[in-house]
Amino acid sequence: MQIMQEEHQFFATVRMYKARFQKWGIEKKIKAEEAVEIFRQQTARAAAGKPTVAYIRGRRIDPDRLQRYRYRAAPVISKKIMSVEKGTEDQSSSNSSRITQVVVCRTPSPSPSPDATDSNVSISPRMEEPTELKVPHECMHILRNFINGAFDNGMWQMSNTGDRAEMNGAFTWQHYVASSQGLIRHGRVKEGFSLLGLCMDQYKLQLQQPDSMFWLATYKCAIVLASQNDGLADAFIDYASKLTSLILPPGHPFNQLWSRVMITGLGGIKEHAGPIFESYLDLWGRHVNSRETNTTNDVQGAFVFIQLHCTGLLSYNLLETVIQGMIAGQAISRESAEFLLQETKFRLALLCLARRRSKKAESVTREIMAWLDTKSYEEYSDLRCKAAWLIFEVKQRKGTQAEVLRAGRDLLKLSQDRYGPAHIQTLEAMSAVENYCRKIGAIGGAEQMSKDFESRWRTFRSMADERQNFPEEIHQPWYYRSIELGEKVGYVEETVKLFERCLKLSDDSP
Numbered sequence: 001m002q003i004m005q006e007e008h009q010f011f012a013t014v015r016m017y018k019a020r021f022q023k024w025g026i027e028k029k030i031k032a033e034e035a036v037e038i039f040r041q042q043t044a045r046a047a048a049g050k051p052t053v054a055y056i057r058g059r060r061i062d063p064d065r066l067q068r069y070r071y072r073a074a075p076v077i078s079k080k081i082m083s084v085e086k087g088t089e090d091q092s093s094s095n096s097s098r099i100t101q102v103v104v105c106r107t108p109s110p111s112p113s114p115d116a117t118d119s120n121v122s123i124s125p126r127m128e129e130p131t132e133l134k135v136p137h138e139c140m141h142i143l144r145n146f147i148n149g150a151f152d153n154g155m156w157q158m159s160n161t162g163d164r165a166e167m168n169g170a171f172t173w174q175h176y177v178a179s180s181q182g183l184i185r186h187g188r189v190k191e192g193f194s195l196l197g198l199c200m201d202q203y204k205l206q207l208q209q210p211d212s213m214f215w216l217a218t219y220k221c222a223i224v225l226a227s228q229n230d231g232l233a234d235a236f237i238d239y240a241s242k243l244t245s246l247i248l249p250p251g252h253p254f255n256q257l258w259s260r261v262m263i264t265g266l267g268g269i270k271e272h273a274g275p276i277f278e279s280y281l282d283l284w285g286r287h288v289n290s291r292e293t294n295t296t297n298d299v300q301g302a303f304v305f306i307q308l309h310c311t312g313l314l315s316y317n318l319l320e321t322v323i324q325g326m327i328a329g330q331a332i333s334r335e336s337a338e339f340l341l342q343e344t345k346f347r348l349a350l351l352c353l354a355r356r357r358s359k360k361a362e363s364v365t366r367e368i369m370a371w372l373d374t375k376s377y378e379e380y381s382d383l384r385c386k387a388a389w390l391i392f393e394v395k396q397r398k399g400t401q402a403e404v405l406r407a408g409r410d411l412l413k414l415s416q417d418r419y420g421p422a423h424i425q426t427l428e429a430m431s432a433v434e435n436y437c438r439k440i441g442a443i444g445g446a447e448q449m450s451k452d453f454e455s456r457w458r459t460f461r462s463m464a465d466e467r468q469n470f471p472e473e474i475h476q477p478w479y480y481r482s483i484e485l486g487e488k489v490g491y492v493e494e495t496v497k498l499f500e501r502c503l504k505l506s507d508d509s510p
Contacts, residue, residue: 043249051107051108135263135264139261143280174221176202179424180193181225187434188431191427194461202470207247219269226269237262282318299332299336302340306344310488341503342368346364346368346386348493349362362391392432411429415429421459427457430452
């Protein structure tokens with residue numbers, strides 16, 4: 001209005017502008033009935049294999065804007081959209097002919113041919129991005145719209161429901177995938193693949209109501225499985241992409257993502273992981289730091305940043321920005337920051353152990369245990385169990401058989417006390433100790449442990465079948481005891497220093 005007054009000496013009220021825009025059919029917002037009609041036509045055309053571009057009153061609608069509308073719409077509108085996409089809409093409530101005249105969906109026009117000879121038209125051939133650049137760029141664009149829409153629409157509240165945090169879903173599933181690989185490494189191949197099958201069943205349930213880390217957990221799972229076996233990773237990618245296309249509507253962001261990812265396959269997934277993870281978590285961190293959230297979720301989120309940076313998939317600048325922001329904004333308490341420091345030290349000890357630096361690994365583990373000794377025995381039991389795992393593995397490298405067996409007994413007792421006899425954590429610890437007994441020729445002990453394992457495994461599986469779900473909750477599923485991806489000592493060490501510096505600054509602040 002100001003420009004019209006100053007530059008064109010045209011004076012009108014807001015009401016006059018609105019009346020004129022209405023007469024011309026110019027509207028800024030998409031109406032609910034128009035959006036539903038677009039999704040109806042788009043779904044029908046997709047079933048016929050036709051690409052679609054949508055127009056409202058002759059104005060082309062950006063597909064990204066349409067997806068943002070989907071995730072910001074009121075629940076009743078979202079329900080209508082899902083109904084038309086699944087073909088379950090009540091036909092008696094179908095739109096009037098007026099809406100179908102306003103909304104037009106058609107096949108996009110082809111780009112002009114570079115061989116056109118019309119002397120009045122001079123169009124240079126359009127330069128396309130190479131596939132290796134185009135795919136991650138498009139994935140990041142889809143994910144950013146998905147995150148913004150989900151947070152703005154309140155789909156991800158980041159709060160507790162009862163005793164379970166919303167974000168735990170994807171990471172509980174991820175934990176069981178990692179445990180399946182641990183069982184396989186310890187010689188329990190049949191049980192490992194049985195557990196992996198249970199994970200795939202659970203994946204289907206998670207897909208129907210994904211939490212904010214679901215896609216990242218999916219992407220990461222493909223990389224984790226690839227680190228063990230490319231065939232396993234390819235099978236998972238094929239399963240997850242086909243399942244997504246069956247369960248979710250064609251226009252859902254996850255289907256859009258798989259259509260891009262499948263172009264490059266497993267090699268592209270590995271190559272593009274860094275920028276995709278960084279883009280996703282950068283925006284996720286902005287939303288989390290901008291609102292009051294649940295502390296458990298924030299600690300989990302912070303750990304995702306830590307793990308991915310230690311793997312080299314996330315820049316130090318982003319890690320530092322997010323961690324400092326969380327601590328300064330008290331989204332992470334001082335005690336939680338201390339805990340995350342110990343968790344990062346745990347990763348350092350594991351890396352030292354993998355590089356045959358057993359003395360350094362044991363020294364760092366003792367530092368963790370000294371910190372735990374300042375807490376009550378009931379606190380941080382997951383970290384206590386992981387420290388016991390480290391001591392057991394350190395003793396295998398540099399201790400006597402008696403010391404290893406003693407450490408193995410301590411690990412089993414702590415696991416049983418903390419988790420129970422038929423918990424997946426206890427079962428994996430049993431498989432590791434049994435495997436060691438067989439290596440040193442202690443066949444009698446190994447056979448007895450094998451019988452106990454099989455009895456407990458049957459209990460575990462019967463609980464899973466009865467509940468049609470994972471039989472147990474994992475208290476801290478994001479703190480798994482192994483390093484799933486190749487981490488770098490330098491990245492872990494600088495993360496340790498980051499937390500030490502943040503804690504010192506916290507001490508020095510008035």
